[in-house]
Amino acid sequence: MTGDAVLAAAGLTAGYQGARRRPVAVVESVSASLRPGRLVCLLGPNGAGKSTLLRTLVGSQPALGGSVRLDGAELSRLTARERARRLAVVLTDRVDVGLLTARDLVTMGRTPRTGWFGALRGADHDVVDWALAAAGATELAGRHVDELSDGERQRVMVARALAQQPSVLVLDEPTAFLDLTRRVELMALLRRLAAETGLAVLMSMHDLELALRTADEIWLVHPGGRFQAGAPEDLGADGSIAAAYAGDGIRFDHAAGTFVTDGREDGPAVNVGGDETAVHWARRAAARAGVAVAASAAHRLEVRDGPPVTWTLTAAGRATSGSGFATLHGRLAELAPATSGLPADPAETRSTTP
Numbered sequence: 001m002t003g004d005a006v007l008a009a010a011g012l013t014a015g016y017q018g019a020r021r022r023p024v025a026v027v028e029s030v031s032a033s034l035r036p037g038r039l040v041c042l043l044g045p046n047g048a049g050k051s052t053l054l055r056t057l058v059g060s061q062p063a064l065g066g067s068v069r070l071d072g073a074e075l076s077r078l079t080a081r082e083r084a085r086r087l088a089v090v091l092t093d094r095v096d097v098g099l100l101t102a103r104d105l106v107t108m109g110r111t112p113r114t115g116w117f118g119a120l121r122g123a124d125h126d127v128v129d130w131a132l133a134a135a136g137a138t139e140l141a142g143r144h145v146d147e148l149s150d151g152e153r154q155r156v157m158v159a160r161a162l163a164q165q166p167s168v169l170v171l172d173e174p175t176a177f178l179d180l181t182r183r184v185e186l187m188a189l190l191r192r193l194a195a196e197t198g199l200a201v202l203m204s205m206h207d208l209e210l211a212l213r214t215a216d217e218i219w220l221v222h223p224g225g226r227f228q229a230g231a232p233e234d235l236g237a238d239g240s241i242a243a244a245y246a247g248d249g250i251r252f253d254h255a256a257g258t259f260v261t262d263g264r265e266d267g268p269a270v271n272v273g274g275d276e277t278a279v280h281w282a283r284r285a286a287a288r289a290g291v292a293v294a295a296s297a298a299h300r301l302e303v304r305d306g307p308p309v310t311w312t313l314t315a316a317g318r319a320t321s322g323s324g325f326a327t328l329h330g331r332l333a334e335l336a337p338a339t340s341g342l343p344a345d346p347a348e349t350r351s352t353t354p
């Protein structure tokens, strides 16, 4: 089942040694493979076990069961240097790099190939230049790393990993401290590197919507440690993502592909139809208003592309029409009872008291 996989887990259990050296499994029965040129996002709610699984997959903590193979070789049998020639890891931890320039740091990425005291040859300098350019960090080469912004630093760390010329790049929450623009840019960069160089990329992240839009495949860790792998659309459409992230007061609306803050499955729902672009935005407006989108819903919303977008909402036998999403959102919000949990306004309470 591993085929041409560069990183493959079979029946893997990741976890810790608990009290009295008793093994405590965090993620179980992981069988999945990462192939060249693919970008895989590892998702799961807080504490599900993403970091534990990543650490086990890169060999920085031992597996409790099963196996991990890197380029066909059993990971635990490879030396650190053999691993580093094939596998590069980018963590979010800020390491103190003293007064190193970005180029110095990226050059250190060559160490697994040259050794600590190995002289850098012309070809090594070419690789460093390529890595800086590929990560969009050429203009940062002469800057001191400790002066860089989080986004710039992240690009330099990716360049350092690329300088190792690995087959596999593993990143733990690389988008964590980046603003939306930088997050999208970093994802686009990793996508392009995978497509153009055949690099296999595995990254954990919390930005579900960005992951679902970008990844070739999703690896999903459910609370309780169940593991699932599949195409983003399959895991989104069959409700697996929604199930993994179901929590108090928030749920993933798998029809709209967004989170909504109404946690109740029995809340109001609307059946949306009409022009494609208008339907897309109407789904988002519904999600924002805490209204689920479902083909079986009794309420019916019909939308037409604009500008301005026009809509007709038929609810409880009464049809209302309007234009623009501000008015539609207001009308949809009336379908969803308030769920803020805020105490009632005392003035309002008084006015309803006889």
Ligand SMILES: Nc1ncnc2c1ncn2[C@@H]1O[C@H](COP(=O)(O)OP(=O)(O)OP(=O)(O)O)[C@@H](O)[C@H]1O
Binding pocket: 016, 026, 044, 045, 046, 047, 048, 049, 050, 051, 052, 053
């Ligand atoms: N060294 C450790 N010893 C014992 N248990 C641990 C250890 N490190 C983490 N855990 C536990 O393992 C579980 C999974 O943690 P992990 O950090 O892998 O989750 P995560 O999905 O990466 O979470 P987050 O999204 O919050 O980073 C948690 O219950 C955590 O408390």
